[in-house]
Amino acid sequence: MAVDKQDRPAQRRGKLLSLIKKAGLQGLLVTNPKNVTYLTGFSGDDSYLVVTPSKCVLLTDSRFTTQVEQECPDLPYETRTARQPMSDLMSGFLNAAGIHSLGFESLNVTFAQHQDWTTRLKTITLVPMPDLVEQLRAIKDATEIAETRDAVEMAQRGFEVAKSLFVPEMSEAQIAADLEHAMRRFGASKVAFDPIIAVGPRAALPHARAGTSRLQEAGFVLIDWGATTPSGYKSDLTRVVATGKVPTQIEKAYRVVLEAQLAAIALIRPGQSCQVVDTAARQVIENAGYGKYFGHGLGHGLGLDVHENPRFSPITKDELKVGHIVTVEPGIYFPDLGGIRIEDDVLVTKDGCEVLSNLPKSFDEFMARR
């Protein structure tokens, strides 16, 4: 039976209520805007969601009332006025709700907010709950998987357009502009993050932003980019494109990074340790003598946020589950010479995994210069 998209937020709130009950709490105050969106379908911000067994209520303000009624018509809401801070509306509501133990999102709530709340919520015990909603968000449902497929498609089609526009005089910033415009053409509401466009030696900076370097200044360019769908789901991909003469060391690194990435992807299946997957890629790079040039984790979960659980790293305790969507992105970075990173988005399935992205990445493709 197909489930109506509209029912998803209610289903998610049902699962959350089980976790709230299991934690021995009477409710959860949801303040992370992405979590509010996940649980309601409401895409605005500056709003809190109170989740209790008897009711779920959105606390918002008059800027958003029309939007709330359009995006989640069945959800009760209360609004503050321009003269009333959110903490005032929130504490008034909660103090009248007869709640004595309330979870709050301690990974999102600031120290200052918590200080303020403890003075306002005198009869309520606030219990830090780091990641109740994030636990649910890590496992993508069918709607979310379809959204992520869309985000990957928007990114891939945008990339093909941007690449087709390459001329030697083009700067990184111009490529970023064309890439973004092209992804919007295919339905993206925005980029998933500031794209990294790094010509030659600049690719040694794993987080280089698009700047003034031009394609003609080197023989290759690293592009790390993604799209955001109108519902907020994201893709995150990296390719290195040869545009001229590639230094031999970069060619060699490309082969090693690709081998490392494929070795990691081959291990992705439910129940697998994320540390084991990270180690598999790291081992390939270390065996090639490049261990010290790979300083970051192998990848991360992907969804409404571009960095979610689970994490691939040498120190993670995470384990893969059906419905996880993760990036796999090993890299090798030589200071002053440049770097290679290859990144795909991978869905963990019952039988193993499905690589959602399919842009060419073979060494032969890489070396097939324009």
Place this chain on the structure above:
Amino acid sequence: MAVDKQDRPAQRRGKLLSLIKKAGLQGLLVTNPKNVTYLTGFSGDDSYLVVTPSKCVLLTDSRFTTQVEQECPDLPYETRTARQPMSDLMSGFLNAAGIHSLGFESLNVTFAQHQDWTTRLKTITLVPMPDLVEQLRAIKDATEIAETRDAVEMAQRGFEVAKSLFVPEMSEAQIAADLEHAMRRFGASKVAFDPIIAVGPRAALPHARAGTSRLQEAGFVLIDWGATTPSGYKSDLTRVVATGKVPTQIEKAYRVVLEAQLAAIALIRPGQSCQVVDTAARQVIENAGYGKYFGHGLGHGLGLDVHENPRFSPITKDELKVGHIVTVEPGIYFPDLGGIRIEDDVLVTKDGCEVLSNLPKSFDEFMARR
């Protein structure tokens, strides 16, 4: 004497040290990435800055080392490895530094981080300092004013290009794409925020996102947009453009909103209460009988963040100072019919103020239909 741009971060750290000393502290742990950028020139993220009278040290990781050396060559830094969490590098550094009282940014640090830190920093008293750096950031120096002028120019030129491309079939999302691409053409590194493009009735949603409505579906479109410069400074503007037949009630609201905006701007000068400025605009709108259709504050400070101090609202205690850059953006929103908002960016000067943006906004301009 012209001050070299490169010296600004050091000057700002000098001012911060005075505030740290005044607060009776031995140092400040800066964790808000925008504050780190402001104090160092380093534009990456995931990095902390420790500021003490004897030294300032950036705590970062290997992804950023090349970037740190390029962006702030004189700043000492320490890096964590992929196997080490940031809190481990941070606590190791601070425990060895002989500090006993340390301020932290309580508006930015989460409850969970503070919990973790108190167990790691056993001999250090952590003192919540909500906004030490934000106090400095509210007053823009000459470099920041020049950057904001650039951000306004990029936004204005982008707007003119996007407007020149209008055809009736165009959707809000297409306008957003063209606007963004055009701003990048004029040097923007990205948008300042997701642009709001709202055709006709959708303009009743003060935070509507660009969607599928087309220009031909109504006689006017509201556009709220801004640019980010490569250094991170932002502009934030709103105009309503007539594209066909405008409902009489919207025409009337336009006149009222413009009068309200001009009344507020006329009051902007050093020493002025932000509440008084907000009230002046609100009074014009209330006198016209539209009081209940203006539910948000009049405006906000603008800089590395798109919402900074000071704030214009009915409940603010803020006061204007020379070097503040603020938005002035009254609005009237009729559910189902649409809304009007007019927004400019204003610098507080010794003698009063300077409106940095100068796109046409007269009623005659508004009514001069295509």
